[in-house]
Amino acid sequence: MEDKKRKKQKEKETARDRAPGERHPAPQLMAASMGTGEAASVRDIFSSMQYGPAPETPSIAQAWLSAHGRSLGHFVDGKWLKPEGRLTYTTKNPATGESLATTLQGEDEDVETAVQAARKAFESWSQLPCHIRARYLYSVARTVQKHQRLLSVLESLDNGKPIRESRDCDVPLVVRHFYHHAGWAQLRDIEMRDWKPLGVVAAIVPWNFPLMLLTWKICPALAMGNTVVLKPATYTRLTALLLAEICAEAGLPPGVFNVVTGTGAFGSRLAMHPGVDKVAFTGSTEVGRTLRRATAGTGKKLSLELGGKSPFLVFDSADLDSAVEGLVDAIWFNQGQVCSAGSRLLVQESVTSDLIDRLKQRMGRLRLGDSLDKAVDMGALVDESQQKTITEFVEEARAEGAEVFQPSDPLPRKGLFYPPTLITGVNSTSRCVREEIFGPVLVAMSFRTPKEAIELANNTPYGLAASVWTENLPLALEVALSLKAGTVWVNGHNMFDAAAGFGGYKESGFGRDGGKEGLYEYVRPAWEDPHHPNPGDVNYKTFAASYGAQLPPVPSQKEVSQAMIRVQEAEIPSVDRTYKLYYAGAQKRPDAMYSRPICNPSGKVVAYVADGNRKDVRNAVEAAHKAAPGWGKRAAHNRAQIVYYMAENLELRREEMAQRLSALMGMPVPEALREVDASIQRLFLWGAYCDKYGGTVQETLLYGATVLIREPLGVVAIACPDESPLLGFVSLFAPAIVRGNAVVVIPSEKYPLPALDFYQVFDTSDLPGGVVNILTGARDHLTKYLVEHQDVQAMWYFGSEQGSKFVEWSSAENVKRTWVNYGATRDWADLHQGAGEEFLYHATQCKNIWIPMGEIFAN
Amino acid sequence: MSARNPGTDLDLGWISRVQVNQPAVLRRAEQIQTRRTVKKDWQAAWLLRAVTCIDLTTLSGDDTASNVHRLCFKAKHPIREDLLRAMNMHDQGITAGAICVYPARVCDAVQALKAVGCKIPVASVATGFPAGQTHLKTRLEEVRLAVEDGASEIDIVINRTLVLTGQWEALYDEICQFHKTCGEAHMKTILGTGDLGSLTNIYKASLVAMMAGSDFIKTSTGKESVNATFPVALVMVRAIRDFHRKTGIKVGFKPAGGIRSAKEALTWLSLMKEELGADWLKPDLFRLGASSLLGDIERQIYHHVTGRYAAHHDLPMA
Structure with missing residues (x-):
């Protein structure tokens, strides 16, 4: 009796405390959601068949925190570092509000200490034999496994995610990453022999998968021989510190992996420290942009894994019940706080209402509760600010007239919870459809045909991930290849593995975490010295902004050398040759109708070339975009044939090219011949690569195929160097186009003529118009408009230190991939410098397609 | 038992639209085992509920009146009285759900249950159990005789040949005939899922069985190489859900074969x-x-x- 009364009382309280907007409470589920069934007897439960509390004990994590006095420092150089006088930050359990521990708000001096420790450690760590580094990583994997339970409990306490997820997903992936990368450490000198480590890596990671994502950074970094200074997110610092301690226990040498804690600004100071060679960041697109701008021109390597608004495409040929479960994995995993969350549901119109019905029913069975309850589907949001922005998004949609569906169970009374939410009746213009909400909120829209589905799916500045649901294999594969996203899952969502790189297209960032493709983020070409450019201040507003500023092209300004030929003993002027711009497969006059003089070493004008401007950039990019899709889809064999044909046609002009090169540069003819021959060879080299770099099969844990496809970027803009004006030009445009990109090339500003003589080679080699477009003019001026063009996917810049800085800074706006030389020259004739794997890396972006398999059953 | 399933017309269009993605089903089936758990009193209560759902079964060549008799007594007293009393559950009439035997043992079971004063139904397997490879005429006769002997539930097996050769209409017709012959007795339709070759076939066979008037659909006979697994169950309960949504008819589900542990029962x-x-x-x-x-x-x-682990002899055997 007593029990029943107490239970009733509880139910009353619960109803009172119901969250506003919850119109239809479902009392029978209350105790389940609330975990307040303490009063129930076996008899009551036998009739109600509710779930009860199933708590994982926090005692081991609490013991670890207590052992450190609930006050944690930095972990630097293999030991705790607690400098005096630091402010502290109190970490709370978001499910209960309980304080867990204090951590330090680091200051500049702490960055200094940590970077120094890492630099010192780098000297020995990078020199170790691969096998020894492999042993260390293996030992860390083993030691982490021994402390799995502690790590997952602490992670759930700190972040609010359900223990089921930290136990079954986060921590096993952490272990897997260490094992996988212990393997890469062992194989580095074989598999990555043309590369070397960078030095000190600053890793900055977010709060949604605090431990897992930091592992994605430190594993490849350490495996390649770098050392790391990590800054965890403010909200979630505990497991990073615990991992540092575990690494020390595993015997990892001091200084190899350091953890410092502090604010976002503190993270920027770490990134900016001159002793840091590389910044590896996962987080929001906004902060990614800030880091790109901050590190512009410094020579620091950067990889960004940013936000997303990933589409989840359901076709009428899909297993709808499985698609519904896929949505649970896609958007209610980790409370939707997943960068690859499938937050945009696109459903074929003919099955929309059926799918939405099934989905709503499924949503009603999701359980929210304490992160340490083993039987909850969703835990708490990480912080109040998160709860606030999610609420704002949803209320704005509601105000806009959207239908907002949330299951009727009341939320737990304490803690930062937000119910699973489905928004329908919105469309491509709504803010909740365009922007990343980073919460348990799904928006749904319909499409009519596969073509429209792909267009809607790609209609976003993001490109992190996507999933496609259908039992129709030709459809699944075509959609997977057409989606602009770094990961595409077929009939699944949010599957991860250390052997497959994860990362974005477009504004979701660049660089990959995991797989062999991820290793390139932590190495530089073996021949290359670290960059330490000193570009000084660059005024981004005015840089290269004025047109025709450098050389006002007026007649009689300079002596012009007249080209003459001898015809029947008489010297007559040769037919005038006008160099125009070249785009869309034809020569075009420049928009402004200006020309710029090109001089030989003795200062005589040897030719006038078109002086391109902003509008010429616009036209050339447009032409490139028209050509890019068809070119990318062409059979690789066909692309190879065209490139070989170019080599053939260049050889026909071998003598003439050499003569002109010699006259232009004032170099001896044999030397010019060598450059022409090297160019022919290079065309052959890249022609050979047309059908040999398409991708590979990744050995993930998936039963099925995980296929890495190296896709073209789209339109690549290239600013060529002044050295080796022919070979440099060929060395840059050829790898880009063999891998299916269309290019807009600015040839050497000083010596553009060899590139312009190439028009005839292109025209006679069956190269489709628009694949190679050439703009002459001022390198930096044209570069400015190319890098500022939102629809140019990458910018390769070989010019000045200032120009490099400008390109990197300006690329932040649409998170364009860049490749700049920081003003340094290279020996284009050298096979490593002029034609290494680096070129392929920059000419492609990696997409991993996950294709689960299985139909065989029993007999 | 709930209201009977009168059956519906055969809807071949619906059957042809069925799509089952096996890898996704396997993933969900894995998750089902980790997303929920019950502990302490909840676990005890749930286990008792499981007891009330058990079709306590003996389907062996060496079955005789004596072991059927023992099984029936166990069905009446599935959990030791003092244990139930300790949980204040002794007066809840906790018995097994039914006794399940071969047709030739139905009389033994009916008599034994009567003797022990237990009103639970006797279920008889039928229609050429387990393989179903006998003539339709004898399969129908088997149903008729089992009902005559007092079985109030008939666990029929379907003709797997018809599934593997895609003869959905013929399958529908056969099951309709069994349904008719069952009369008042409830019909549980065993799909023999381990023989059906694919999850898609299992889904389709589930639909046909429900359209033909099955009150329950049941996974397997226990004699196939693969029996009641979670992926199979998921496919079948999704079919039940779909059928309910479209027709308003609730059809029951019976996994059978290979279910041995209490932990599995909770997952079910x-x-x-x-x-x-x-x-x-x-x-x-x-x-x-x-x-x-x-x-x-x-x-x-x-x-x-008790907080102690029981020896086998502490508990009365079935």
Whole structure:
């Protein structure tokens, strides 16, 4: 009796405390959601068949925190570092509000200490034999496994995610990453022999998968021989510190992996420290942009894994019940706080209402509760600010007239919870459809045909991930290849593995975490010295902004050398040759109708070339975009044939090219011949690569195929160097186009003529118009408009230190991939410098397609 | 038992649209085992509920009146009286859901249950159990005789040949005839899922069985190489859900074969609760076909009550 009364009382309280907007409470589920069934007897439960509390004990994590006095420092150089006088930050359990521990708000001096420790450690760590580094990583994997339970409990306490997820997903992936990368450490000198480590890596990671994502950074970094200074997110610092301690226990040498804690600004100071060679960041697109701008021109390597608004495409040929479960994995995993969350549901119109019905029913069975309850589907949001922005998004949609569906169970009374939410009746213009909400909120829209589905799916500045649901294999594969996203899952969502790189297209960032493709983020070409450019201040507003500023092209300004030929003993002027711009497969006059003089070493004008401007950039990019899709889809064999044909046609002009090169540069003819021959060879080299770099099969844990496809970027803009004006030009445009990109090339500003003589080679080699477009003019001026063009996917810049800085800074706006030389020259004739794997890396972006398999059953 | 399933017309269009993605089903089936758990009193209560859903089964060549008699007594007293009393559950009429035997043992079971004063139904397997490879005429006669002997539930096996050769209409017709012959007796339709070759076939066969008037669909005979697994169950309960949504008819589910541990029984219950809802947690819509499962549940209950692990001889054998 007593029990029943107490239970009733509880139910009353619960109803009172119901969250506003919850119109239809479902009392029978209350105790389940609330975990307040303490009063129930076996008899009551036998009739109600509710779930009860199933708590994982926090005692081991609490013991670890207590052992450190609930006050944690930095972990630097293999030991705790607690400098005096630091402010502290109190970490709370978001499910209960309980304080867990204090951590330090680091200051500049702490960055200094940590970077120094890492630099010192780098000297020995990078020199170790691969096998020894492999042993260390293996030992860390083993030691982490021994402390799995502690790590997952602490992670759930700190972040609010359900223990089921930290136990079954986060921590096993952490272990897997260490094992996988212990393997890469062992194989580095074989598999990555043309590369070397960078030095000190600053890793900055977010709060949604605090431990897992930091592992994605430190594993490849350490495996390649770098050392790391990590800054965890403010909200979630505990497991990073615990991992540092575990690494020390595993015997990892001091200084190899350091953890410092502090604010976002503190993270920027770490990134900016001159002793840091590389910044590896996962987080929001906004902060990614800030880091790109901050590190512009410094020579620091950067990889960004940013936000997303990933589409989840359901076709009428899909297993709808499985698609519904896929949505649970896609958007209610980790409370939707997943960068690859499938937050945009696109459903074929003919099955929309059926799918939405099934989905709503499924949503009603999701359980929210304490992160340490083993039987909850969703835990708490990480912080109040998160709860606030999610609420704002949803209320704005509601105000806009959207239908907002949330299951009727009341939320737990304490803690930062937000119910699973489905928004329908919105469309491509709504803010909740365009922007990343980073919460348990799904928006749904319909499409009519596969073509429209792909267009809607790609209609976003993001490109992190996507999933496609259908039992129709030709459809699944075509959609997977057409989606602009770094990961595409077929009939699944949010599957991860250390052997497959994860990362974005477009504004979701660049660089990959995991797989062999991820290793390139932590190495530089073996021949290359670290960059330490000193570009000084660059005024981004005015840089290269004025047109025709450098050389006002007026007649009689300079002596012009007249080209003459001898015809029947008489010297007559040769037919005038006008160099125009070249785009869309034809020569075009420049928009402004200006020309710029090109001089030989003795200062005589040897030719006038078109002086391109902003509008010429616009036209050339447009032409490139028209050509890019068809070119990318062409059979690789066909692309190879065209490139070989170019080599053939260049050889026909071998003598003439050499003569002109010699006259232009004032170099001896044999030397010019060598450059022409090297160019022919290079065309052959890249022609050979047309059908040999398409991708590979990744050995993930998936039963099925995980296929890495190296896709073209789209339109690549290239600013060529002044050295080796022919070979440099060929060395840059050829790898880009063999891998299916269309290019807009600015040839050497000083010596553009060899590139312009190439028009005839292109025209006679069956190269489709628009694949190679050439703009002459001022390198930096044209570069400015190319890098500022939102629809140019990458910018390769070989010019000045200032120009490099400008390109990197300006690329932040649409998170364009860049490749700049920081003003340094290279020996284009050298096979490593002029034609290494680096070129392929920059000419492609990696997409991993996950294709689960299985139909065989029993007999 | 819940209201009978009158059956519907055969809808071949619906059957042809069925899509089942096996890898996704396997993923969900894995998750079902980790997303929910019940502890302490909840576990005890859930286990007792599982007991009430057990079709306590003996289907052996060496079955005789004496072991059927013993089984019936166990069905009446599935959990030791003192253990139930300790949980204040002694007056809840906790018995097994039914006794399940071969047709030739139905009379023995009916008599034994009468003797022990237990009103639970006797279920008889029929229609050429387990393979179904006998003539339709004899299969129908088998049903008729089992009903005549007092079986109030008939666990028919379907003709797998018709599934593997895609003869859905013929399958529908056969099951309709069994349904008619069952009369008042409830019909549980065993798909023999381990023989059907694919999850898609299992889904389609489930639909045909429900359209033809099955009150329950049941996974397997226990004699196939693959029996009651969670992926199979998921496919079948999704078919039940779909059928309910489209027709309003609730059809029950009976996994059978290879279910042995108390822990599995809990997973089965949470699978039903998650996929179909609380209505499917009672014997009128859910049965567990098992023979050794009850023993493991009773051991767990013993431990829950006493804190000690039972020796085999502490608990009365079935």
